[in-house]
Amino acid sequence: MPGGRLTQSERQQIALGLADGLAYAEIARRLDRPTSTVTREVMRNGGPTGYRADLAHRATEQRAHRRKPTAPRGTAASPQEHGRDAEAVRAYEETLTTVMMGSGMPKMMARVMASLTLADTGSLTAAELAERLRVSPASISKAIAFLDEQGLVRRERDDRRRERYIVDDDVWYQAMMASARSIAQIVDTARQGVTVLGPGTPAGHRLENVARFLDYVSESTARAAEQGRAVLHSKPHRPEEAPEETPGKAPTAPGGSGSS
Numbered sequence: 001m002p003g004g005r006l007t008q009s010e011r012q013q014i015a016l017g018l019a020d021g022l023a024y025a026e027i028a029r030r031l032d033r034p035t036s037t038v039t040r041e042v043m044r045n046g047g048p049t050g051y052r053a054d055l056a057h058r059a060t061e062q063r064a065h066r067r068k069p070t071a072p073r074g075t076a077a078s079p080q081e082h083g084r085d086a087e088a089v090r091a092y093e094e095t096l097t098t099v100m101m102g103s104g105m106p107k108m109m110a111r112v113m114a115s116l117t118l119a120d121t122g123s124l125t126a127a128e129l130a131e132r133l134r135v136s137p138a139s140i141s142k143a144i145a146f147l148d149e150q151g152l153v154r155r156e157r158d159d160r161r162r163e164r165y166i167v168d169d170d171v172w173y174q175a176m177m178a179s180a181r182s183i184a185q186i187v188d189t190a191r192q193g194v195t196v197l198g199p200g201t202p203a204g205h206r207l208e209n210v211a212r213f214l215d216y217v218s219e220s221t222a223r224a225a226e227q228g229r230a231v232l233h234s235k236p237h238r239p240e241e242a243p244e245e246t247p248g249k250a251p252t253a254p255g256g257s258g259s260s
Helices: 008-019 024-031 035-044 053-065 086-102 107-118 126-133 137-149 171-197 202-233
Strands: 123-125 154-157 163-166
Touching: 008 024, 008 035, 008 053, 024 035, 035 053, 035 086, 086 107, 107 123, 107 126, 107 137, 107 163, 123 126, 126 137, 126 163, 137 154, 171 202
Parallel strands: none
Antiparallel strands: 123 163, 154 163
16 A cells, blocks of 8 residues: 555545545545545545645645744653554544544544543643643633533543543443434424425425434434443453354344344
């Protein structure tokens, strides 16, 4: 698999793939590149609807020639636990941030969320986040307020009375439930539109179909999140261990019966 920076030709192929409606994974397969490389490239340069190969190539060249800031004396790269590759962790954090942005999360909120998710403790203070992301405390405060409102983080005081921001095992469950609630609000609004425009009119009929579809999606999302919630609290298996299975019985998904 080729490495290094994307070439201008590859960026043109990405643009063509987006124009054809191809998924990032398919574009990456055709380029023999990781899907994360294509995802990060597109989200950095206008998103799927605004991506332009020539502009993306020019912006990358400008970033490459930009002088890197000199680190203050006495500072060193953050040590990595568990023998991790610092550069690989940094690149993955950038990829995770990009994917979160692709799902609709604002950039700073996505950066904070990614940092909290990748911290082994699952918690950081405002000062730690500001230092890690090299942004102002005000930016952190705004991002945390957004994430807190969405139910994606919680706050608590440590033994030094500092406020810590935490992502716990339920964070993705909370995210799915927040999504279901958001969709349910659209359903209510669509049905209000049916009343205003008239159920027998073309616009009213269209809104009723939208409401029925999204109502189904909202209920299905909430139900699936409830059924799968136990997975978030399960202990990871060691690499050399396999999950215990009942002899002669196929493993089942959480909440599933194992039969069709």
